[in-house]
Amino acid sequence: MTTNRLQLVREEMAHSNLDFLLVTDPSNRQWISGFTGSSGIILISKQAAYIATDSRYWIQAEQQCPGFELVKVAGASTSIATELVEKISDGSHFGYEHENLTMKQYQDWTNIISSMTWEDVPNFIPASSIIDKLRMSKDNHELTLLMKAVEIADAGMKHAFQIIKPGMTEKKLAWEIQKYVIENGADSLSFNTIVAGGEWGALPHARPRNVALKKGTGVVIDMGVKVDGYCSDLTRTFFLGAPTAKFKEVYDVVLTAQMMAIERIEAGMTGLEAHEIAASVITEMGYGDYFGHGLGHGVGIDVHENPRLSPASDTILENGHVFTIEPGVYLPNWGGVRIEDQCLMESGKVRSLTKSPKLDLEIGVIDD
CATH class of the missing domain: 3.90.230.10 (Creatinase/methionine aminopeptidase superfamily)
Known part of the structure; x- marks a missing residue:
């Protein structure tokens, strides 16, 4: 089930010319991965899928999220953002769920992105509708x-x-x-x-x-x-x-x-x-x-x-x-x-x- 949904999401990403999609909405996270924990962020690329969460949910994520690589982080949202930003490539088209991003998450991501050195800064593109459309x-x-x-x-x-x-x-x-x-x-x-x-x-x-x-x-x-x-x-x-x-x-x-x-x-x-x-x-x-x-x-x-x-x-x-x-x-x-x-x-x-x-x-x- 997770594999099929990842494929559907990647097809929608291709239609929207996205190389990466950040999933922050809890219900979208559950739909795409099966993860039911209260804290976690997902990053999907053309070839890989990551779920980043803190130590409370490492065992749970490994059990619930086949097909996802677990990124173990220290628990703060800033740390989660840092771990995942490092996986984004220069010049890529990066979609994020703008309608489901908290102000704190937005500030964390903005600070981290601005502090990193890019040869070609990624294009950050609002993409809340991708999973929402599929879930209907x-x-x-x-x-x-x-x-x-x-x-x-x-x-x-x-x-x-x-x-x-x-x-x-x-x-x-x-x-x-x-x-x-x-x-x-x-x-x-x-x-x-x-x-x-x-x-x-x-x-x-x-x-x-x-x-x-x-x-x-x-x-x-x-x-x-x-x-x-x-x-x-x-x-x-x-x-x-x-x-x-x-x-x-x-x-x-x-x-x-x-x-x-x-x-x-x-x-x-x-x-x-x-x-x-x-x-x-x-x-x-x-x-x-x-x-x-x-x-x-x-x-x-x-x-x-x-x-x-x-x-x-x-x-x-x-x-x-x-x-x-x-x-x-x-x-x-x-x-x-x-x-x-x-x-x-x-x-x-x-x-x-x-x-x-x-x-x-x-x-x-x-x-x-």
Whole structure:
């Protein structure tokens, strides 16, 4: 797997006329090498690949990174930079992940590069998009891992549906969900579980409170897990008791927008065009002012990665892309409804990977 990915990266480097590529983003580092340690930098050339890390991770790097030469360094980022700069040849084209370089790393590299003697100074070229582009299309191995995470998320949402009741606090429900998924195969959470009852549901990224859930209100639950390095992301909105007319109305708006997006999004569309499918439905149904975020985002090693389905995205959606479709309506002093599924672009169309019920309005209702 690592060998194949190195070959793909080198092909992209050749297209960009790069002799070297510095990888500093932790998720890109994991994708290309398999390394899961918290500290390390990778340098890829046409013939070699290096991973530089400190003594905490020497054994781990040797085990996880076949095809990479381990560069043993003393731990400071300056030392890592020094060790790798020495492998760069005069006059070469050197790509670096400009969008993922910290200020400290940038300063270290600038100082080291300026202190060295070059007969022909290398050309330093921004190249954040090289691995990012490759990561968007998931291979079969990645899809297998993603499905493990998806299945546990679906099971966690089912568990939430079974145990939720008036009087339970948001924190308690979040804890029970988290406990369940960890006990049933998740390595960790892909993000902190969101449980937001009543008016609190108007906050898309609400944090669970020590506040009791009340009958006659909606409850937004947004959760995900990580399994073998890959993430899931799933949202459902329930109602405690018989749904009000207002809840039915808003729920129908969001569900219609999501179903329309899943049906109509196709390979070859931009992220903007995909977003507009759902956004136009919500606007036509009178709630356009209350849908403020993008329709979705890629999911893989990171729970939020490319491609983005948003007004600012010109990324072309392709087969193999995995992303969420998650329209929402958020009304101040009332609450919110969001429905999110993790989806795969396959044979030019969208297929939902998550299977938690949503199509029958009764699924969005919980009787005490």
